[in-house]
Amino acid sequence: MDREGFRQMLQTRRLSDEKIEASIGLAERFELFLHDSGRLSSGESALAFSGLLIQEGQNTEDNYYALARYGRFTKNNDMYVAVLELLDGAEAQANLHRLVGEVFGQEVRDEVFAGIGVSPLGLPSSQKPRYMHPIVQRLEDRVGEEECRRLLSGGLRDLPDVYFRGERRKYRQAKDIDEYLRKRHQAFVRRLKKCQREGQLFFAQEITDAVVALVQNDPEIESGRREGNVVYVSKIPYMAKQYLAESDPTLKRYYACHCPWAREAIRSRDVRLAGTFCYCSGGYHKKPWEVIFKRPLEVELLQSAVRGDLRCRFAIYLPQEAIPAGG
DSSP: OOHHHHHHHHHTTTOOHHHHHHHHHHHHHHHHHHHHTTTOOHHHHHHHHHHHHHHHTOOOHHHHHHHHHHHHHTTOHHHHHHHHHHHTTTTHHHHHHHHHHHHHOHHHHHHHTTTTOOOOTTOOGGGHHHHHHHHHHHHHHHHOHHHHHHHHTTOSSOOOGGGGHHHHHHHHHSSSHHHHHHHHHHHHHHHHHHHHHHTOOBTTBOOOHHHHHHHHTOTTBTTOEEETTEEEEEOOOTTHHHHHHOOOHHHHHHHHOOOTTTHHHHTOSSOOOOGGGGHHHHHHHHHHHHHHHTSOOEEEEEEOTTTTOSSOEEEEEOOGGGSOTTO
């Protein structure tokens, strides 16, 4: 292991000396675990190592970030993606537990989480639908689909407003909403091209010419297309390269889905997840618009891989005053 090289990388992250030493120690331990794992891939070993951290009570965010950074440092994409998926959206179930209690009361919260509780950090995506499905179904049965949808459309991710202030500034600098959307789409395409040019992953996925073309030819993907006071937005497939090459509808839907709490349910025969849960993803996409306009907005789920569609698509309803005259 290149201890000094990893140390130098960690120093660029402005970590304390204590956290740097702890990260190096954890990386060394993972290397030994990887060596002893035999035929397991580095990604599979990362999941197994996570299970060990959970057993030991060492499944902290700091430890998972250390493993992810080590994956980046060693250019081990298999390991990096595996750890990234353990972190991605990990806060969703804990936030749902908190929100159900705040909105519907402790009694309802305890009822829908009974026998399940909040899953530990580091739980593999393959197991997450088993933790989420019964909770969403119980909540929908208890409070009704409309109330469940309203709660979930607020989003379950940790997304402070400050994260989107740059979008508000760009919106205010644009001539109108359509120019803002065009520039937003162009910026996203440039970002993908930069990942491709530099051989970097876009989150967990490889960017190819076909992936760039898919996004470039569809302004709805991640950016949005306006009709009246509605912005239609579609998610880029989670694994777009595999999505484009896949002909099996079930696997195509699987590669489309971003949500670690839902994805494995798509190809599972014994676990299903209520499509209502996908309103959480809608909440993610309407959040920047709520920061732009400084008010809550409505979002509608139009298509969902969990519900059987080949993409995830949403309608975000903007304030009427945001629309250009005649638009």
